[in-house]
Amino acid sequence: MMTRYLSFFLFLIATPVLTGQTDNQWDLLITDVQVFTGEKTLKSTDLGVKDGIITHLGPELDRQHRALNTINGKGYTVLPGLVNTHVHAWFPLHLQQAAQAGVLATCDMHGSAFATKFLGQFQDSVGYARYYAAGSGATVPGGHGTQFGMIVPTIDSTTSARQFTLDRIAEGADYIKILREPMRPTLSFEQIDTIIKTAHEKNVRVVAHVSRCADAVELVRLGIDGLVHIWFDRAMTEEELKVFEQHEDLFIVPTTLTNIKVFAFFEQQAEKPEVSLDSIGLLDEIRRLHEAGVQILAGTDPPNFGINHGSDLYEELILLSAAGIPNQACLAGATVESARYFGLAGPQPIQVGVAADFFMVKGDPLKSMEALRELEGVWQKGQRIYPNDKQ
Secondary structure, three states: OHHHHHHHHHHHHHHHHHHHHHOOOOOOEEEEEEOOOOEEEEEEEEEEEOOOOOEEEEOOOOOOOOOOOEEOOOEEEEEOEEEEEEOOOOOOHHHHHHHOEEEEEEEOOHHHHHHHHHHHHHOOOOOOOOEEEEEOEEEOOOOOOOOOOOOOOOOOOOHHHHHHHHHHOOOOOOOOOEEEEOOOOOOOOOHHHHHHHHHHHOOOEEEEEOOOOHHHHHHHHHOOOOOOOOOOOOOOOOOHHHHHHHOOOOOOOHHHHHHHHHHHHOOOOOOOOOOOEEEEEEEEHHHHHHHHHOEOOOOOOOOOOOOOOOOOOHHHHHHHOOOOOOHHHHHHHHHHHHHHHOOOOOOOOOOOOOOOOEEEEEOOOOOHHHHOOOOEEEEOOEEEEOOOOOO
């Protein structure tokens, strides 16, 4: 009899320990959701998160394991955090605005040394997009980039193109930005060649602002890694298209939304700059580049023309889809391919063992990019940062 009571007593003690243990407990479980990993699509799968890491991914996980928060993901899609590969960020608010829209990394394309250092402090902070920067773009006195009211270093009689590049690398630039803009005093191709060679000696990528097709072609011949605008003066010839096609690992951030706003701005000017392409022609150039094998990435150039740091990236992706790029390629370009081409730490493909940085939308953006506008939630390191009134 005593043995039976003792066994019952031990059972009572052990039971709450077993049901309350956290070894198999998820902080978050999303069930029956479509997952675009950045590389492939998983239909009706479960995603488990613990301690900020994706720990389980697969159909019908063992749902007997306890989860602090379970979400029915049927009819929704989970995607890696987006990357806006062309921004100008000045304040922490810009990084917050980006993150709350699922844009979890940004590439600044010209800014003050102070802003670059200041915003870099938020690199690993939950609720802020990761921040990468070129620092000051390479330009000349009076050139593009000097007209915004901030003091920027220039390539002049006292600072060579090589020294300028080495200075930016010493400051910790993640890549070098070249500003080739013939509407103002601008860099020569000889100076640009020096910048590219110097940066590549240090294994640093080089990207460029362009607005003219001929400039873009020449920079590609010089070995530029990527262009962070597309031209708007004319369409490529077939011979020029071959130059792009033959350049291995070339990428272009067309900033389509920005260029369309540029067209509208030019139309309002009394003296209109010479522009040949219209919106349809612009989209056709992007399609031709994609079909030639050039990687198309997504960037919006905020805050120019009132473009925001967050949800306007959805509009860019909608335009890229309208240009004829398959939605899966658009979304890969805006996530894991951006990280690969820029050499960023993330986003990584959604998989077991990586940080739980992702967002979820209602619907299927792989079928209709407009689904991006139906944002349901954003998670960073497993914490839901949008909307912040939900767990």
